[in-house]
Amino acid sequence: MAQLLGAQRDDTRLLAVIVHSAFYVLLAASLLRWLIRHSETRSTPLIVVLSVVLAVLYALSELRQSGRPVWFALLVLTWSVLVVLAPSFAWCAVPLVYTGLRMLSERVAVILVVVLTALVVSSQVRIAGWLDPNLVLAPPAVAAVTTALFVGMRRQAERQAALIDDLVRTRRELAATERRAGTLAERQRLAMEIHDTLAQGLSSQRMLLQAADLVWDSDPRLARTHLRTAAAIAERDLTEARRFVHDLAPADLAAGGSLPAALAALAERETTDALTVRCHIEGAPGPLPRRIEATLLRIAQGALANVREHAAATTATITLTSLDDQIVLDVADDGRGFDPAAPTDPARHRGHGLPAVRARVSQLGGTCTVESAPGDGTVLSAAIPLATRPGATSVDR
Template sequence: MAQSYEPDARWPSAVLHAAFFLLLGGALTGFLVRHPGDPLIPWIIALPVVLTLLYVLGPTLGGTRAWSARWQHAWLGLIVVVWTVLVLLAPSFAWCAIPLFYAGLRTLPPRAAVAVVVVLTVLVVAAQLRFAGRFDPNLLFAPPAVAALATTVFLQAQRQAARQRDLIDDLLRTRRELAASERREGVFAERQRLSMEIHDSLAQGLSSQRMLLQAAERVWEGDPAKARAHVRSAASVAEHNLAGARRFVCDLAPADLAGDGGLGAALRALAARESGGPLGVRVHVDDGGRAPELPERVQSALLRIAQGALANVREHAAATTAALTLTLLDDRVVLDIADDGHGFAPAARSGAASGLRGYGLPAMRARVRQLGGALTVESAPGEGTVLSVVVTLETPHDQESGAVR
């Protein structure tokens, strides 16, 4: 009974229960009014009381563990037997069959429920014809029509409810699959971010330290002062790398961006560290006196790109000069990294520039793609390389338009 209903279907159940009790009470009152001295009155009163108790027992025990399918069938059978006896004694109680139709349809499988409805309908027709005392076509055809209509409506509603439950289950399963897919994508994106951070900070720093220490080892005997200078430079790089690693663990911005000078000061600090030995690095910032406020993620990404590009220039390009040019406009920012190294033929070595190979250039492209920008590489054998990054900035007008949309 009630335990098989969804929460939003409780009100039809309440209406059916109320209709049953109203029909039962009306039939009892009508019999007592029409037959005040009938000897069957004690039975006519006792049987509705028993039928009421049985009918109430179903919803009461419906939520308990003991209310198994076997007990439901037994409960329905007792109700039908008591109602049948009552109808044989007083045919006016036949109209109580309509709520019993739904009790059978809710409790039994479809075929068994239809069989019970047919039996109840036959009893209703027989009781009404007996009560009328004459043949009436309306009494013969009206109850089956009502029973067929009620059964069709109920079974169709059950089918729709089952389809809705299936749709809800599919939706929940799809949401779970989507959430799992988003988690996998999030894990992949985080791994990619970590790999880029490690490559552009820790790995490049370790590479610089290795080169400085190797240079110190080569000149240790012949020029101790120069060797000590290389060692001091390596120690400075190690100190900066340590600070970057600590900030990286805490998920903060690069260490060079911790000050008040912004991206321009961070690029100058980077150039000072990378300058030394055969390579000299210059920095030029062109803001035209109208520099926009760069988002933190843009500053961090451009600084990491510059770090990766200079590390590749030092390690692979055999360059003596490199230049960082930062151009700040109202709607975009441009970062150019140029060197005078040996260069390469882009058509022959797609994906590498001045030794931009391995993970370096893909990491840069990934960073630029996350910013919605563009990265281009121009190079030719013996003519050096120019790497250019353009990132479009969101203007206040764009932000307001996005908010309106």
């Protein structure tokens, strides 16, 4: 759009230079013709003075931004006097018509063109001495064509300017929409990261501190064990917070660890006196894209957080299954279960939970299913497709 605007300005500037040059050439030619044929006439000094004044007024009407209509009116008046005294100066009408069309409103400019054309016709008929059809009809025809072309070009330029304004406004609105979408996506990312890491860690710390408070007097050793565990969780959550702020991989994967090892470490950390978490790996996952590994680990963390907070389960199992075209993560528990079709109670489910899991899986083109029933536990399954080459033994990175 900037190039289009620049091209339009260049074309307008070139046309103006041509018209201005044509005016001074016609003015000089008309004056020279008068001096050659009527140099001994009494009005010659006046013609010369008026020609100089006409040249100056034309320059002022173009250069002075303030009072331009006044300068142009003086220009037309001076030219009219010249045409009455020397009809050959009528040739200067064409540049004057262009200037009037460019400077004045369309209606006023058309009236000016009619007046100037009538003056040109009358002056030429006066020179010829009779009603020459060529002199009577040619100037109006030229004036009509010139006016039509200029008015059409100006209207087209106005339409193009309006179109460019619409395009600029649309681009700005699109950029604002993209910024808003980016902001919302980043908020969603942070919300899911906080739910799956910090919120889970804070929940574990709260339970450990409550357990330590209950046995503080009766079993100080167990209370200290709970405190040390809570401190370790706090340290790990601090590391996670620093990493997801910078959009890095989870701490268990940052040091080059594999997804199976990270899931095994997660199961070990989540195992408590009340909940036993097991980890099974089926198939050989091989090297996976870091984004898929981070997503599956976050899903497992979020699922175990839900198990610990809502399921009242005693056992949970993480199963990672590697297939030819997809990798599947299952998190199953033997808790109280629930009805997946029932509406969610906002008072009980304050976090992101399953919506966050579904959002993570959908970002990678996968599917998420939940199988559960009251009293029968819950199985969450997340399947993510893998792009493979024929004959490849590992997933493309």
